[in-house]
Amino acid sequence: MRVILCNTYEELSKNAAKLVASQICLKPNCVLGLATGATPIGMYEELVRLYNAGEIDFKDVVTFNLDEYYPISPDNPQSYHYFMNQHLCGRVNLAPENVHILNGETDDPETECDAFDALIESCDGIDLQILGIGRNGHIGFNEPDDALNTSTHITDLTESTIEANARFFDSIESVPKQALTMGIATILKSRKIILLANGKEKHDAVSQLLTEEIDTEVPATMLKVHPDVVLICDREAYGDVD
Ligand code: F6R
Numbered sequence: 001m002r003v004i005l006c007n008t009y010e011e012l013s014k015n016a017a018k019l020v021a022s023q024i025c026l027k028p029n030c031v032l033g034l035a036t037g038a039t040p041i042g043m044y045e046e047l048v049r050l051y052n053a054g055e056i057d058f059k060d061v062v063t064f065n066l067d068e069y070y071p072i073s074p075d076n077p078q079s080y081h082y083f084m085n086q087h088l089c090g091r092v093n094l095a096p097e098n099v100h101i102l103n104g105e106t107d108d109p110e111t112e113c114d115a116f117d118a119l120i121e122s123c124d125g126i127d128l129q130i131l132g133i134g135r136n137g138h139i140g141f142n143e144p145d146d147a148l149n150t151s152t153h154i155t156d157l158t159e160s161t162i163e164a165n166a167r168f169f170d171s172i173e174s175v176p177k178q179a180l181t182m183g184i185a186t187i188l189k190s191r192k193i194i195l196l197a198n199g200k201e202k203h204d205a206v207s208q209l210l211t212e213e214i215d216t217e218v219p220a221t222m223l224k225v226h227p228d229v230v231l232i233c234d235r236e237a238y239g240d241v242d
Pocket of ligand 1: 067133
């Protein structure tokens with residue numbers, strides 16, 4: 001795993017955006033896997049800036065989001081549909097038919113998840129997947145467990161994730177208790193992966209990832225089997241601070 005250590009969140013965001021922009025320049029109809037949460041917001045800001053400067057074009061880019069709360073309406077400001085529209089899709093020329101986000105209102109989560117994996121396959125897989133990391137080491141919403149689901153699936157969120165994400169909701173009670181998420185195999189099939197981590201609250205998860213064996217109780221350690229992962233993190237997450 002290659003590590004790009006950054007001094008600031010701005011530097012982290014610019015480095016991540018530079019790699020995404022290069023992917024788009026190299027393959028204008030590339031398939032991107034995208035994450036939500038606080039960490040990639042700066043990267044999306046920078047991508048929008050590059051788009052407005054005429055440096056990248058999203059016309060033929062296809063996107064698949066990692067996950068969505070369940071149940072949730074796409075109009076809910078806390079939904080990942082809303083997030084993506086606010087931070088990227090509504091601000092660049094991504095074609096709506098090329099944007100794929102799991103439907104948090106489906107009555108049939110299993111069929112929704114199977115169809116999502118099949119659609120990724122039919123697009124010849126994900127070229128570049130962006131990931132954040134949970135404080136407990138989750139990626140997507142693959143939570144620590146004694147076994148991990150490989151394909152896209154519905155999952156219960158852990159107390160720690162519900163608490164961490166409560167900052168985005170009016171109250172902890174309004175955080176959905178479940179989510180639909182790409183599975184570990186879906187993520188690992190991506191040709192390249194960029195993992196973003198910033199802030200001291202991510203330090204434990206990042207150091208477990210870098211120093212420990214593969215362990216389903218720290219789902220991010222599964223990334224160790226992938227040949228092309230770049231971790232872009234700040235010094236607080238890395239633990240390299242005075
Ligand atoms: C979001 C996702 C999650 C987040 C993780 C970190 O699509 O899949 O795994 O990446 O919870 O979230 P932040 O960036 O808010 O700390």
